[in-house]
Amino acid sequence: MNEFDWQDYSLETQAIRAGHKRTPEGEHSIPIFATSSYVFDSAEQASLRFTGKQPGNIYSRFTNPTVTAFQERLALMEQGDRCLAFSSGMAAIMAVGMALLKAGDHVVCSRSVFGNTVLAFQNYFGKFGVTTDFVNLTDLAAWEAAIKPNTRFLFLETPSNPLIEIADIQTLAEIAHRHGCLLVVDNVFCTPVLQKPLNLGADLVVHSATKYIDGQGRCVGGAVVGSEELIEKDIYPYLRTGGATMSPFNAWVFLSGLETLAVRMKAHCDSAFELAKWLEQQASVAKVHYPGLLSHAQHELAKRQQSHFGAVVSFELTGGKEHAWKLIDATKMLSITANLGDVKTTITHPATTTHGRLAPEVRAEAGIKDSLVRISVGLENIEDIKNDLLNGL
Numbered sequence: 001m002n003e004f005d006w007q008d009y010s011l012e013t014q015a016i017r018a019g020h021k022r023t024p025e026g027e028h029s030i031p032i033f034a035t036s037s038y039v040f041d042s043a044e045q046a047s048l049r050f051t052g053k054q055p056g057n058i059y060s061r062f063t064n065p066t067v068t069a070f071q072e073r074l075a076l077m078e079q080g081d082r083c084l085a086f087s088s089g090m091a092a093i094m095a096v097g098m099a100l101l102k103a104g105d106h107v108v109c110s111r112s113v114f115g116n117t118v119l120a121f122q123n124y125f126g127k128f129g130v131t132t133d134f135v136n137l138t139d140l141a142a143w144e145a146a147i148k149p150n151t152r153f154l155f156l157e158t159p160s161n162p163l164i165e166i167a168d169i170q171t172l173a174e175i176a177h178r179h180g181c182l183l184v185v186d187n188v189f190c191t192p193v194l195q196k197p198l199n200l201g202a203d204l205v206v207h208s209a210t211k212y213i214d215g216q217g218r219c220v221g222g223a224v225v226g227s228e229e230l231i232e233k234d235i236y237p238y239l240r241t242g243g244a245t246m247s248p249f250n251a252w253v254f255l256s257g258l259e260t261l262a263v264r265m266k267a268h269c270d271s272a273f274e275l276a277k278w279l280e281q282q283a284s285v286a287k288v289h290y291p292g293l294l295s296h297a298q299h300e301l302a303k304r305q306q307s308h309f310g311a312v313v314s315f316e317l318t319g320g321k322e323h324a325w326k327l328i329d330a331t332k333m334l335s336i337t338a339n340l341g342d343v344k345t346t347i348t349h350p351a352t353t354t355h356g357r358l359a360p361e362v363r364a365e366a367g368i369k370d371s372l373v374r375i376s377v378g379l380e381n382i383e384d385i386k387n388d389l390l391n392g393l
Protein backbone atom coordinates (compact mmCIF):
# COMPACT_ATOMS: atom_id res chain seq x y z
CA MET A 1 0.00 0.00 0.00
CA ASN A 2 1.59 3.19 -1.14
CA GLU A 3 -0.38 6.34 -1.87
CA PHE A 4 -3.01 5.42 0.65
CA ASP A 5 -5.63 7.36 2.54
CA TRP A 6 -4.87 6.77 6.20
CA GLN A 7 -7.51 9.24 7.37
CA ASP A 8 -10.01 6.51 8.24
CA TYR A 9 -7.54 4.45 10.28
CA SER A 10 -7.01 4.71 14.01
CA LEU A 11 -4.13 6.67 15.54
CA GLU A 12 -2.15 3.53 16.43
CA THR A 13 -2.22 2.39 12.78
CA GLN A 14 -1.47 5.84 11.35
CA ALA A 15 1.51 6.08 13.74
CA ILE A 16 3.01 2.93 12.24
CA ARG A 17 2.08 3.09 8.55
CA ALA A 18 1.20 6.60 7.38
CA GLY A 19 3.63 8.82 5.51
CA HIS A 20 5.83 6.18 3.85
CA LYS A 21 5.81 6.42 0.05
CA ARG A 22 7.71 3.27 -0.83
CA THR A 23 10.45 3.69 -3.46
CA PRO A 24 11.02 1.19 -6.33
CA GLU A 25 13.57 -0.54 -4.04
CA GLY A 26 10.66 -1.97 -2.05
CA GLU A 27 12.08 -1.04 1.36
CA HIS A 28 9.97 -1.96 4.42
CA SER A 29 11.44 0.70 6.71
CA ILE A 30 11.40 4.39 5.73
CA PRO A 31 14.78 5.39 4.24
CA ILE A 32 16.82 8.39 5.35
CA PHE A 33 17.09 10.69 2.33
CA ALA A 34 20.50 12.19 3.01
CA THR A 35 20.42 14.72 0.18
CA SER A 36 20.39 18.49 0.27
CA SER A 37 19.02 19.02 -3.24
CA TYR A 38 17.08 17.24 -5.99
CA VAL A 39 17.54 16.87 -9.73
CA PHE A 40 14.88 17.95 -12.22
CA ASP A 41 14.01 16.29 -15.56
CA SER A 42 14.10 19.59 -17.41
CA ALA A 43 14.51 23.32 -17.03
CA GLU A 44 10.75 23.60 -17.30
CA GLN A 45 10.22 21.18 -14.43
CA ALA A 46 12.70 23.08 -12.29
CA SER A 47 10.78 26.27 -12.97
CA LEU A 48 7.40 24.66 -12.17
CA ARG A 49 8.77 23.29 -8.87
CA PHE A 50 10.31 26.57 -7.77
CA THR A 51 7.16 28.56 -8.45
CA GLY A 52 5.03 26.02 -6.64
CA LYS A 53 3.05 25.09 -9.77
CA GLN A 54 4.16 21.48 -9.48
CA PRO A 55 4.47 19.62 -6.17
CA GLY A 56 7.74 17.85 -5.41
CA ASN A 57 11.14 18.16 -3.82
CA ILE A 58 13.29 21.25 -4.35
CA TYR A 59 15.81 21.65 -1.55
CA SER A 60 15.99 20.00 1.88
CA ARG A 61 15.64 23.21 3.86
CA PHE A 62 11.91 22.83 3.13
CA THR A 63 11.35 19.58 1.21
CA ASN A 64 12.88 16.23 2.19
CA PRO A 65 11.04 12.91 1.81
CA THR A 66 12.00 11.57 5.28
CA VAL A 67 10.94 14.82 6.94
CA THR A 68 7.76 14.90 4.82
CA ALA A 69 6.88 11.40 6.02
CA PHE A 70 7.21 12.54 9.64
CA GLN A 71 5.07 15.61 8.91
CA GLU A 72 2.31 13.61 7.22
CA ARG A 73 2.22 11.07 10.03
CA LEU A 74 2.07 13.61 12.86
CA ALA A 75 -0.56 15.70 11.01
CA LEU A 76 -2.84 12.66 10.79
CA MET A 77 -2.28 11.76 14.45
CA GLU A 78 -3.15 15.32 15.59
CA GLN A 79 -6.08 15.37 13.10
CA GLY A 80 -4.73 18.54 11.50
CA ASP A 81 -4.51 19.27 7.76
CA ARG A 82 -0.78 19.93 7.68
CA CYS A 83 2.33 19.64 9.83
CA LEU A 84 5.74 21.24 9.43
CA ALA A 85 8.82 19.93 11.22
CA PHE A 86 11.47 22.14 12.84
CA SER A 87 14.95 21.71 14.28
CA SER A 88 13.65 21.94 17.89
CA GLY A 89 10.50 22.62 19.89
CA MET A 90 11.70 26.18 20.46
CA ALA A 91 12.27 26.64 16.71
CA ALA A 92 8.63 25.59 16.18
CA ILE A 93 7.41 28.10 18.78
CA MET A 94 9.61 30.86 17.31
CA ALA A 95 8.20 30.03 13.86
CA VAL A 96 4.61 30.53 15.08
CA GLY A 97 5.57 33.94 16.50
CA MET A 98 7.67 35.02 13.51
CA ALA A 99 4.99 33.95 11.04
CA LEU A 100 1.94 35.38 12.82
CA LEU A 101 3.13 38.47 14.72
CA LYS A 102 4.08 42.00 13.64
CA ALA A 103 5.11 45.12 15.57
CA GLY A 104 2.18 46.43 17.60
CA ASP A 105 0.60 43.00 18.10
CA HIS A 106 -0.21 41.52 21.49
CA VAL A 107 -0.09 37.96 22.87
CA VAL A 108 -1.76 36.47 25.94
CA CYS A 109 0.37 33.63 27.31
CA SER A 110 -0.06 31.26 30.22
CA ARG A 111 2.33 32.05 33.06
CA SER A 112 3.06 28.31 33.33
CA VAL A 113 4.84 27.64 30.05
CA PHE A 114 8.32 26.36 29.23
CA GLY A 115 10.94 28.88 30.44
CA ASN A 116 12.35 29.61 26.98
CA THR A 117 8.82 30.23 25.67
CA VAL A 118 8.48 33.04 28.23
CA LEU A 119 11.84 34.45 27.08
CA ALA A 120 10.85 34.14 23.40
CA PHE A 121 7.80 36.36 23.91
CA GLN A 122 9.29 38.70 26.51
CA ASN A 123 12.83 39.26 25.24
CA TYR A 124 12.76 38.52 21.52
CA PHE A 125 9.28 39.32 20.19
CA GLY A 126 9.25 42.11 22.80
CA LYS A 127 12.34 43.59 21.14
CA PHE A 128 10.37 44.00 17.90
CA GLY A 129 7.37 45.74 19.42
CA VAL A 130 5.16 42.79 20.33
CA THR A 131 3.76 42.93 23.89
CA THR A 132 2.79 39.87 25.94
CA ASP A 133 0.67 39.56 29.06
CA PHE A 134 1.07 36.45 31.19
CA VAL A 135 -1.98 35.03 32.97
CA ASN A 136 -2.89 32.20 35.31
CA LEU A 137 -3.48 29.08 33.20
CA THR A 138 -6.72 28.01 34.90
CA ASP A 139 -8.31 31.47 35.35
CA LEU A 140 -10.65 31.78 32.35
CA ALA A 141 -11.79 35.29 33.36
CA ALA A 142 -8.16 36.46 33.49
CA TRP A 143 -7.54 35.15 29.95
CA GLU A 144 -10.57 36.99 28.59
CA ALA A 145 -9.77 40.18 30.51
CA ALA A 146 -6.21 40.22 29.11
CA ILE A 147 -7.35 40.17 25.47
CA LYS A 148 -6.98 43.52 23.65
CA PRO A 149 -8.10 44.63 20.19
CA ASN A 150 -4.54 43.92 18.91
CA THR A 151 -4.25 40.43 20.48
CA ARG A 152 -3.18 37.96 17.77
CA PHE A 153 -3.20 34.70 19.74
CA LEU A 154 -3.43 32.99 23.12
CA PHE A 155 -0.65 30.52 23.96
CA LEU A 156 -0.74 27.75 26.55
CA GLU A 157 0.63 24.38 27.65
CA THR A 158 -1.62 21.82 29.32
CA PRO A 159 -0.94 20.05 31.64
CA SER A 160 1.41 22.68 33.00
CA ASN A 161 4.90 22.14 34.33
CA PRO A 162 5.66 21.47 37.18
CA LEU A 163 2.26 21.74 38.93
CA ILE A 164 0.32 19.68 36.35
CA GLU A 165 -2.59 22.11 36.14
CA ILE A 166 -5.11 21.62 33.33
CA ALA A 167 -6.39 24.33 30.98
CA ASP A 168 -9.86 24.11 29.45
CA ILE A 169 -8.85 24.10 25.77
CA GLN A 170 -12.40 24.13 24.37
CA THR A 171 -13.52 27.14 26.42
CA LEU A 172 -10.29 29.05 25.72
CA ALA A 173 -10.71 28.38 21.98
CA GLU A 174 -14.24 29.82 22.19
CA ILE A 175 -12.95 32.87 24.08
CA ALA A 176 -10.12 33.39 21.56
CA HIS A 177 -12.42 33.11 18.54
CA ARG A 178 -15.08 35.38 20.06
CA HIS A 179 -12.38 38.08 20.19
CA GLY A 180 -11.02 37.36 16.72
CA CYS A 181 -7.76 35.76 17.85
CA LEU A 182 -6.20 32.32 17.57
CA LEU A 183 -5.41 29.66 20.18
CA VAL A 184 -1.98 27.97 20.08
CA VAL A 185 -1.46 24.88 22.28
CA ASP A 186 1.88 23.30 23.20
CA ASN A 187 0.91 19.59 23.29
CA VAL A 188 4.27 18.20 24.45
CA PHE A 189 3.08 16.72 27.75
CA CYS A 190 0.09 14.84 26.26
CA THR A 191 1.06 14.09 22.65
CA PRO A 192 -1.87 13.32 20.28
CA VAL A 193 -2.23 9.96 22.04
CA LEU A 194 -3.73 11.64 25.13
CA GLN A 195 -5.15 14.89 23.74
CA LYS A 196 -6.00 16.44 20.37
CA PRO A 197 -6.20 20.22 20.86
CA LEU A 198 -7.25 20.90 17.22
CA ASN A 199 -10.40 18.81 17.77
CA LEU A 200 -11.15 20.95 20.83
CA GLY A 201 -10.98 24.15 18.75
CA ALA A 202 -7.28 25.14 18.94
CA ASP A 203 -5.87 26.64 15.73
CA LEU A 204 -2.26 25.48 15.99
CA VAL A 205 -0.48 22.77 17.96
CA VAL A 206 3.25 22.98 18.67
CA HIS A 207 5.49 20.08 19.67
CA SER A 208 8.90 19.42 21.03
CA ALA A 209 9.53 16.02 19.43
CA THR A 210 12.53 15.82 21.77
CA LYS A 211 10.30 14.50 24.56
CA TYR A 212 7.73 11.70 24.17
CA ILE A 213 7.79 11.56 20.36
CA ASP A 214 11.43 10.45 20.43
CA GLY A 215 10.83 8.84 23.81
CA GLN A 216 14.40 7.74 24.32
CA GLY A 217 16.21 11.04 24.70
CA ARG A 218 18.25 10.94 21.49
CA CYS A 219 17.31 13.82 19.17
CA VAL A 220 16.08 17.41 19.37
CA GLY A 221 13.20 18.39 17.08
CA GLY A 222 9.86 20.18 16.88
CA ALA A 223 6.69 20.61 14.83
CA VAL A 224 3.72 22.87 14.15
CA VAL A 225 0.35 21.36 13.14
CA GLY A 226 -2.77 23.18 11.93
CA SER A 227 -5.12 24.07 9.11
CA GLU A 228 -4.00 24.07 5.49
CA GLU A 229 -4.60 27.82 5.40
CA LEU A 230 -2.46 28.78 8.42
CA ILE A 231 0.35 26.39 7.53
CA GLU A 232 0.46 27.19 3.80
CA LYS A 233 -0.01 30.95 4.07
CA ASP A 234 1.97 31.72 7.23
CA ILE A 235 4.15 28.94 8.67
CA TYR A 236 5.54 27.36 5.48
CA PRO A 237 6.94 30.59 3.98
CA TYR A 238 8.60 31.27 7.32
CA LEU A 239 10.17 27.79 7.48
CA ARG A 240 11.50 28.26 3.93
CA THR A 241 13.06 31.60 4.88
CA GLY A 242 13.89 31.07 8.56
CA GLY A 243 15.56 27.74 7.86
CA ALA A 244 15.24 26.01 11.26
CA THR A 245 14.78 22.71 9.46
CA MET A 246 14.55 19.21 10.94
CA SER A 247 17.34 16.96 9.68
CA PRO A 248 16.35 13.78 7.79
CA PHE A 249 18.22 11.65 10.34
CA ASN A 250 16.25 13.17 13.22
CA ALA A 251 12.98 12.77 11.27
CA TRP A 252 13.81 9.09 10.82
CA VAL A 253 14.37 8.67 14.60
CA PHE A 254 11.10 10.50 15.33
CA LEU A 255 9.21 8.38 12.78
CA SER A 256 10.16 5.24 14.67
CA GLY A 257 9.37 7.05 17.94
CA LEU A 258 5.83 7.69 16.67
CA GLU A 259 5.44 3.98 15.86
CA THR A 260 5.61 3.06 19.56
CA LEU A 261 4.14 6.28 20.99
CA ALA A 262 0.67 4.91 21.79
CA VAL A 263 1.90 1.87 23.73
CA ARG A 264 4.60 3.89 25.47
CA MET A 265 2.20 6.66 26.55
CA LYS A 266 -0.25 4.13 28.00
CA ALA A 267 2.53 2.41 29.96
CA HIS A 268 3.99 5.77 31.11
CA CYS A 269 0.55 6.93 32.29
CA ASP A 270 -0.30 3.66 34.10
CA SER A 271 2.97 3.84 36.05
CA ALA A 272 2.56 7.54 36.81
CA PHE A 273 -0.96 6.98 38.15
CA GLU A 274 0.25 4.14 40.36
CA LEU A 275 3.19 6.21 41.60
CA ALA A 276 0.92 9.19 42.36
CA LYS A 277 -1.44 7.02 44.45
CA TRP A 278 1.53 5.47 46.27
CA LEU A 279 3.14 8.87 46.97
CA GLU A 280 -0.15 10.11 48.49
CA GLN A 281 0.22 7.40 51.14
CA GLN A 282 3.78 8.28 52.16
CA ALA A 283 4.11 10.03 55.55
CA SER A 284 6.78 12.47 54.35
CA VAL A 285 4.70 13.59 51.33
CA ALA A 286 2.44 16.58 52.03
CA LYS A 287 0.71 16.90 48.63
CA VAL A 288 0.72 15.13 45.26
CA HIS A 289 -0.07 16.96 42.01
CA TYR A 290 -1.51 14.51 39.48
CA PRO A 291 -4.77 14.97 37.53
CA GLY A 292 -5.76 11.32 37.96
CA LEU A 293 -6.19 11.84 41.69
CA LEU A 294 -9.59 12.88 43.06
CA SER A 295 -7.70 15.51 45.10
CA HIS A 296 -6.67 17.30 41.88
CA ALA A 297 -8.67 20.52 41.33
CA GLN A 298 -9.28 19.78 37.62
CA HIS A 299 -9.72 16.02 37.82
CA GLU A 300 -13.07 16.14 35.96
CA LEU A 301 -11.72 18.42 33.22
CA ALA A 302 -8.66 16.18 32.74
CA LYS A 303 -10.95 13.15 32.46
CA ARG A 304 -13.01 14.90 29.78
CA GLN A 305 -10.14 16.39 27.82
CA GLN A 306 -7.46 13.66 27.96
CA SER A 307 -7.62 9.92 27.32
CA HIS A 308 -5.09 9.31 30.15
CA PHE A 309 -3.75 11.54 32.90
CA GLY A 310 -0.14 11.94 31.71
CA ALA A 311 3.23 10.77 32.94
CA VAL A 312 4.57 13.67 34.97
CA VAL A 313 3.91 13.71 38.72
CA SER A 314 5.01 16.36 41.18
CA PHE A 315 4.76 16.34 44.95
CA GLU A 316 5.54 18.46 48.01
CA LEU A 317 7.48 17.04 50.92
CA THR A 318 6.75 17.88 54.56
CA GLY A 319 10.20 19.53 54.84
CA GLY A 320 11.70 22.30 52.68
CA LYS A 321 14.52 22.52 50.16
CA GLU A 322 16.95 20.43 52.28
CA HIS A 323 14.40 17.62 52.42
CA ALA A 324 13.81 17.76 48.65
CA TRP A 325 17.53 17.74 47.82
CA LYS A 326 18.11 14.89 50.27
CA LEU A 327 15.40 12.81 48.62
CA ILE A 328 16.79 13.49 45.14
CA ASP A 329 20.37 12.68 46.21
CA ALA A 330 19.29 9.47 47.95
CA THR A 331 17.94 7.95 44.73
CA LYS A 332 20.36 5.59 42.98
CA MET A 333 18.59 4.75 39.73
CA LEU A 334 16.53 7.81 38.80
CA SER A 335 18.29 10.34 36.56
CA ILE A 336 18.73 13.77 38.14
CA THR A 337 17.83 15.86 35.10
CA ALA A 338 15.14 18.32 34.09
CA ASN A 339 14.44 16.46 30.85
CA LEU A 340 11.19 14.54 30.50
CA GLY A 341 9.38 12.13 28.25
CA ASP A 342 12.14 9.52 28.32
CA VAL A 343 11.89 5.77 28.99
CA LYS A 344 14.23 6.56 31.88
CA THR A 345 12.57 8.09 34.96
CA THR A 346 13.90 11.56 35.75
CA ILE A 347 13.72 13.55 38.98
CA THR A 348 14.22 17.27 39.45
CA HIS A 349 13.87 20.12 41.97
CA PRO A 350 12.02 22.86 40.00
CA ALA A 351 12.63 25.69 42.51
CA THR A 352 16.42 25.52 42.04
CA THR A 353 16.64 24.34 38.40
CA THR A 354 13.98 25.01 35.75
CA HIS A 355 12.40 27.81 37.83
CA GLY A 356 15.55 28.84 39.72
CA ARG A 357 16.01 32.10 37.81
CA LEU A 358 12.61 33.44 38.90
CA ALA A 359 12.51 35.91 41.79
CA PRO A 360 11.42 34.12 45.02
CA GLU A 361 8.14 36.08 45.19
CA VAL A 362 7.32 35.26 41.54
CA ARG A 363 8.03 31.61 42.25
CA ALA A 364 5.86 31.67 45.37
CA GLU A 365 3.04 33.32 43.42
CA ALA A 366 3.30 30.54 40.83
CA GLY A 367 2.94 27.96 43.64
CA ILE A 368 6.37 26.39 43.09
CA LYS A 369 7.45 25.63 46.63
CA ASP A 370 10.96 24.76 47.83
CA SER A 371 9.60 21.38 48.91
CA LEU A 372 8.37 20.49 45.39
CA VAL A 373 9.90 17.56 43.49
CA ARG A 374 8.97 16.62 39.90
CA ILE A 375 9.18 13.14 38.41
CA SER A 376 8.80 12.23 34.75
CA VAL A 377 7.82 8.59 35.10
CA GLY A 378 9.69 6.28 32.74
CA LEU A 379 9.16 2.68 31.75
CA GLU A 380 11.35 0.89 34.28
CA ASN A 381 9.48 -1.53 36.56
CA ILE A 382 7.29 0.60 38.84
CA GLU A 383 8.40 -1.32 41.96
CA ASP A 384 12.03 -0.40 41.21
CA ILE A 385 11.02 3.26 40.87
CA LYS A 386 9.17 3.17 44.22
CA ASN A 387 12.07 1.38 45.93
CA ASP A 388 14.53 3.95 44.63
CA LEU A 389 12.38 6.75 46.05
CA LEU A 390 12.04 4.90 49.37
CA ASN A 391 15.81 5.40 49.83
CA GLY A 392 15.06 9.06 50.56
CA LEU A 393 11.43 9.19 51.68
Ligand SMILES: *Cc1c(COP(=O)(O)O)cnc(C)c1O
Residues within 6 Å of the ligand: 088, 089, 090, 091, 114, 157, 186, 188, 189, 207, 208, 209, 210, 211, 220, 221, 222
Ligand atom coordinates in the same frame (compact mmCIF):
# COMPACT_ATOMS: atom_id res chain seq x y z
C1 LIG B 1 11.16 20.88 25.92
C2 LIG B 1 9.94 21.68 25.73
C3 LIG B 1 9.90 22.70 24.75
C4 LIG B 1 11.10 23.07 23.91
O1 LIG B 1 11.48 22.04 23.08
P1 LIG B 1 13.00 21.79 22.58
O2 LIG B 1 12.85 20.64 21.66
O3 LIG B 1 13.83 21.52 23.79
O4 LIG B 1 13.42 23.04 21.90
C5 LIG B 1 8.72 23.39 24.60
N1 LIG B 1 7.63 23.11 25.35
C6 LIG B 1 7.64 22.15 26.28
C7 LIG B 1 6.41 21.88 27.07
C8 LIG B 1 8.79 21.40 26.51
O5 LIG B 1 8.80 20.46 27.46
